[in-house]
Amino acid sequence: MKYLTLILLVSATIFGFEISSVKVGGDNQAVIEFVGIGVKSSAPTYKVSGNIVELNFANTTLAQVHQGKLDVSSPHALVHRVSLFESAAKQVRAMVVLNGSLEGLKNRLATSESSQGVVLKVDYPRVGNSTLDLLKEEQLPLQDVSKESKKESKGFQWVQIVLFLIVVLGAGVSTFFIVRFAKAKGTWGGSRKYLIEQLSYVPVGGTKSGVALVKVGSDFVLLGVTQNQVTFLSNLPKLSEQYEEENSFEKNAFNEAVKEQIRGNTFTV
Numbered sequence: 001m002k003y004l005t006l007i008l009l010v011s012a013t014i015f016g017f018e019i020s021s022v023k024v025g026g027d028n029q030a031v032i033e034f035v036g037i038g039v040k041s042s043a044p045t046y047k048v049s050g051n052i053v054e055l056n057f058a059n060t061t062l063a064q065v066h067q068g069k070l071d072v073s074s075p076h077a078l079v080h081r082v083s084l085f086e087s088a089a090k091q092v093r094a095m096v097v098l099n100g101s102l103e104g105l106k107n108r109l110a111t112s113e114s115s116q117g118v119v120l121k122v123d124y125p126r127v128g129n130s131t132l133d134l135l136k137e138e139q140l141p142l143q144d145v146s147k148e149s150k151k152e153s154k155g156f157q158w159v160q161i162v163l164f165l166i167v168v169l170g171a172g173v174s175t176f177f178i179v180r181f182a183k184a185k186g187t188w189g190g191s192r193k194y195l196i197e198q199l200s201y202v203p204v205g206g207t208k209s210g211v212a213l214v215k216v217g218s219d220f221v222l223l224g225v226t227q228n229q230v231t232f233l234s235n236l237p238k239l240s241e242q243y244e245e246e247n248s249f250e251k252n253a254f255n256e257a258v259k260e261q262i263r264g265n266t267f268t269v
Contacts, residue, residue, distance in 0.1 A: 016038055016059035016060055016061065016090055017036055017037075017038035017057065017059060017060045017061075017117075018036045018037055018038050018060070018061050018062070018063055019034050019035070019036040019057070019060060019061070019062050019063065019070070019084065019092060019117065020035055020036045020037070020063040020065075021035045021036075021063075021070075022034055022035065022070065022072045022082050022084065023035060024072065024074045024075060024076050024079050024082065025075075025076065026076060026121070028123075028124070029078075029121050029122060029123045029124060030076045030077075030078040030079050030121070030122040031119060031120075031121055032079060032082060032096060032119065032120040032121075032122070033114060033116065033117055033118070033119045033120075034057070034084075034094065034117045034118045034119075034120075035116045035117045036060075036063070036116075036117045038060075043111050043112075043113070043118070044056055044057045044058075044094075044111060044118060046109070046111065046120070048105055048106050048109070050102070051097060051098045051099075051102055051105075052095055052096065052097055052098070053095075053096040053098065053109060053120070053122075054093065054094070054095055054096075055093070055094040055096070055111075055120065056087075056091065056092075056093055056094075057091065057092040057093075057094070057118070058090070058091055059090050059091075060090060060091065060092045061086060061090055061092065062084060062085075062086055062092055066084075068085060068086045069083075069084070069085045069086075070083070070084040070085070071083045071084075077099060077100070078098055078099055078100055078122050078124065079096065079097070079098060079099065079122070080097040080098065080099050081096075081097045082094065082095070082096050082097075083095045083097075096120065096122075098122065100124075100125060101125040103125050103126075104125065104126065108122055108123040108124075108125070109121070109122055109123075195216070195217060196214065196215070196216050197214065197215045198212055198213070198214050198215075199213045199214065199215055199220075200212070200213045201213075201225070208226065208227045209224070209225065209226040209227070210224075210225055211223070211224060211225070211233070212224075212225050212230075213236070213239075213257075215243075218240065218243075219235060219240055220235065220236040220237075220239045220240050220243065221233075221234075221235060221236070222234045222235070222236055222257075236257055238257070239257050
């Protein structure tokens with residue numbers, strides 16, 4: 001173990017400092033820690049441009065797994081994002097994007113060394129306690145929020161799928177019963193079940209003879225009916241017109257039509 005530690009120290013001396021990860025945390029301030037192994041030749045230099053703090057690490061590289069670039073989303077209210085990239089040979093540049101007020105930002109920054117690497121500290125703006133508390137309340141882990149958002153999105157997608165299946169199933173069942181009802185009523189597929197319909201019957205001169213009103217297609221026909229035969233009596237065009245206009249008829253209308261026909265014509269049943 002001692003030999004391994006010695007080898008690492010010698011390698012670090014030769015190759016400088018290697019950044020392997022970035023940690024963001026802190027309670028009363030934001031603490032951004034650039035974690036790695038090796039010898040830090042000097043503290044990083046930094047400059048402020050708007051809400052971006054740019055740090056330059058000399059004699060430093062990124063771990064090979066990052067392939068020259070590292071981008072980290074921050075869970076801290078004061079820090080939006082941290083991005084690192086190798087700008088030149090053994091030189092790494094870090095861009096720290098900050099949130100909130102920029103008032104007195106330069107005086108709120110400080111760098112130091114830690115047991116694991118280099119630390120950049122950012123103090124909260126010197127404002128009222130209520131604003132400070134609000135910033136701290138907003139300090140939520142972005143990864144957890146992202147997971148919850150994904151869960152809600154997946155749940156909403158499942159609800160949409162279930163509703164769609166219910167609508168499709170309901171439409172299919174409704175169509176089936178509508179077609180079945182139409183076929184039973186003879187209004188589907190050109191059925192001629194009701195081409196000839198007996199609409200009414202009135203006994204005349206006894207119980208074994210009478211007058212029947214029959215609808216043949218769109219025409220109304222008056223027939224004499226006895227026990228032995230059926231006799232054509234007359235067409236009823238007025239009743240046809242009334243039926244077309246109202247699409248229905250009543251028994252009283254039929255009785256009046258029969259009486260009128262009997263008064264105006266002489267026939268034997």
